Each structure stands twice: as C-alpha cells, then as structure tokens.
Amino acid sequence: MSEYKIAVLAGDGIGPEVMFEAKKVLAAVSSKFNIKFNLSEFDVGGIAIDNHGHALPDATLKGCEAADAILFGSIGGPKWDSLPLEQRPERAALLALRGHFDLFSNLRPAKIYPGLEALSPLRADIAASGFDVLVIRELTSGIYFGKPKGLEGEGEEQYAFDTMRYSRREIRRIAISAFEAAMKRGKKVTSVDKANVLVCSRLWREVTEEVALDYPEVKLEHIYIDNATMQLLRYPNSFDVMLCSNLFGDIISDECAMITGSMGLLPSASINGSGFGLFEPAGGSAPDIAGQGIANPIAQILSLSMLLRFSLNETAAADAIDQAVLQTLADGILTGELLAKEQRHLAKSTSEVGDYIVGLLA
Numbered sequence: 001m002s003e004y005k006i007a008v009l010a011g012d013g014i015g016p017e018v019m020f021e022a023k024k025v026l027a028a029v030s031s032k033f034n035i036k037f038n039l040s041e042f043d044v045g046g047i048a049i050d051n052h053g054h055a056l057p058d059a060t061l062k063g064c065e066a067a068d069a070i071l072f073g074s075i076g077g078p079k080w081d082s083l084p085l086e087q088r089p090e091r092a093a094l095l096a097l098r099g100h101f102d103l104f105s106n107l108r109p110a111k112i113y114p115g116l117e118a119l120s121p122l123r124a125d126i127a128a129s130g131f132d133v134l135v136i137r138e139l140t141s142g143i144y145f146g147k148p149k150g151l152e153g154e155g156e157e158q159y160a161f162d163t164m165r166y167s168r169r170e171i172r173r174i175a176i177s178a179f180e181a182a183m184k185r186g187k188k189v190t191s192v193d194k195a196n197v198l199v200c201s202r203l204w205r206e207v208t209e210e211v212a213l214d215y216p217e218v219k220l221e222h223i224y225i226d227n228a229t230m231q232l233l234r235y236p237n238s239f240d241v242m243l244c245s246n247l248f249g250d251i252i253s254d255e256c257a258m259i260t261g262s263m264g265l266l267p268s269a270s271i272n273g274s275g276f277g278l279f280e281p282a283g284g285s286a287p288d289i290a291g292q293g294i295a296n297p298i299a300q301i302l303s304l305s306m307l308l309r310f311s312l313n314e315t316a317a318a319d320a321i322d323q324a325v326l327q328t329l330a331d332g333i334l335t336g337e338l339l340a341k342e343q344r345h346l347a348k349s350t351s352e353v354g355d356y357i358v359g360l361l362a
C-alpha cells in the first residue's frame, strides 16, 4: 500500500469550508485506491496570526518541510488588512511559502466544461467555440518578490515603489515549463508581456525565443498583456498555453477562471524543480461568501487532484476525481454562483457538492 504525508493548511475565509470537502474526497480515494494518507493540519494566514502571532508559524513551515506535498486553502481577509504589508497573510505566509520551497512554476488550467457553455459570461457563439487554456505563471520572482520601499518624501511628493526584476535563469526555467506543457497539449505557447514598455519584458521575450529553439514543434507567439485580456474574451480558443510573469499571470488566471463560469472552479499547482508542490485554488478567501456554506469546493477538490497527479504520481486517483467532478457538473449539481438568479433556488451547498463527488467515487 502506498503511503504519503500531506500537510493541510486550510487558512481563512472559505478555506476551511472547501478544505473540509477536499478531505472527504481524499478519504474516498484512499479507500477506493488503497492509498494511505497521513494528514497533518497546520494554521496559516490570518488564523495563525490570531493563534500564534505570525502568519507562518515555525511549526507550520516544519510540517510542510516534512510532508510529501502541501494542500493549501486560501488566506487573508478584512480582519488582517490593516497590518503592515510584511506581516499580512499574503506576504508573510503565501509568498513566504512559495519562496521557501522555490515553487516557481504555477499551473492554472481553465476550461469550459462540456455542456456548461451557458455558465460562461462569454457571448454564446464565442463560448461555443471552446476554451481550454493552461496558464503557466512564474511564481517566485518579478514584482511580487522585488524589494518594496516606502514611504519616502513628504506631502504630495511622498512616494513608494516596488521593483520588478527577472533573471535569465528565472525566465528560462518557467519558459521550459510552458514549452514542456505545450508539448503535451496543443503545441502552442502564447507568451504574455509588455515588451513595448518594460525592460523585464524585453528580456522575457529574448529568453523565451531562445527556449523555443529547443521546441521546433511548438508555435510561439508573443502578446501584450492588455491585448491578451481582450483577445481572451474575443478569441478564447486561440490560446493553448499562456506563459506569464508573476503579476500578469495573477491577473490573466482570474480572467480565465471567470470565463469558465466561476473562480470556484479554478485549481492550481505550484511546483519546484524537484517536483515538490503546493496545491491551492487560484482564488482567495472570498470573505463576501465565507461562513455561509455556499462556496464552490471544486477548485479545492481539483487542486487535490493536481496534488495526486503532479507530486505523488497517483494518476488513477487523480483521474477518478477529475471524472467525478465532470460528472457532477454535467449532472447540474452546482453551487449558486454558477446559476442565473432565477435558478438560484436550485443551488447546492458546499457540502452537497462535496457529498455528490464522494458518492461518485464510492
């Protein structure tokens, strides 16, 4: 029997609600596929500040180091918004974890599920053309990791700055991730930048072109970020793999999530060079809906599937979860944000969606 250690960090807001469903799904695949999972749960984010005085306590970091993979919920919320940036959950825990484990390669797959075209906010004829994109986002450098500085000067001349910095090495390794992924998909990489104004983007283009030489079967295109946000809505099926820097990938992946119908459908995998990873929904702690039992658990459950596939190589279990999610959506078992106002009375709760998926895995 295979046996794995998973660090479970549910976090804040809807994090614990959707994590509860993912753990039910994990128990179901454990029985079905005879795999033993030893789960260790740790505080992270705002809850960790409240309980331990720090968003990423030592015990949490050590627990993650001891694990085969990390299943992460989401963190942050209004309660901790007024803290200095360096103490906020987003920087002190999430960016810290990404940096600590060198999780540079962030995979965010987004697709319109068959039969669910009407859930997409895209115009119907455009949605019908299909949408299946893998955003590959650089996750441990760029402007989120450049040293911030503020405040200097006085009055209206007071200023603050953030720094965007990319090395050739950092660009090369994320570009390789994108080309490798494209080889297994539609053999097209669209690199998103702002090379008409940013020097980092000029280097990004140059290195991406160099990497492309090793992948003659893959078509490389470059697009400016502003145009990319527009073309995603206009010709969504013209994209396959979108290669993005940290900031642009953050923005583009939220747009891709919404094209599929909801932020609550988009999982993500953040992986380092050794295959170790942290797996989390692409969205945040959704304070506007937290505590109501209405959050969509699918992004968290699909993040679990990515953990099984990418870090543990448990392909059959991952496939079974993906299949059960597809079936659930096709059967119309949907949380409220996926439904039109007049159909909201048909909405299922977070736990009803989780239970349905578990039922399909029995």
Ligand SMILES: NC(=O)C1=CN([C@@H]2O[C@H](COP(=O)(O)OP(=O)(O)OC[C@H]3O[C@@H](n4cnc5c(N)ncnc54)[C@H](O)[C@@H]3O)[C@@H](O)[C@H]2O)C=CC1
Residues within 6 Å of the ligand: 014, 018, 073, 074, 075, 076, 077, 078, 090, 094, 262, 263, 264, 265, 280, 281, 282, 283, 284, 285, 286, 287, 288, 289, 294, 295, 296, 297, 299, 337
């Ligand atoms: N990885 C993480 O832990 C992240 C944390 N955050 C933090 O989360 C907090 C809230 O951020 P927002 O900007 O509001 O972004 P958000 O992603 O939490 O929410 C944006 C919108 O998507 C909806 N949404 C998100 N997940 C959903 C789900 N599973 N089911 C149904 N609807 C869902 C929310 O209700 C909201 O309307 C902030 O403190 C932010 O810094 C934001 C992004 C990522």
Ligand SMILES: CC(C)CC(=O)C(=O)O
Residues within 6 Å of the ligand: 090, 091, 094, 095, 144, 250, 282, 283
């Ligand atoms: C702390 C933020 C960078 C989190 C976020 O928005 C994301 O990873 O998508």
Ligand SMILES: [Mg+2]
Residues within 6 Å of the ligand: 250, 251, 254, 282, 283
């Ligand atoms: Mg984001």
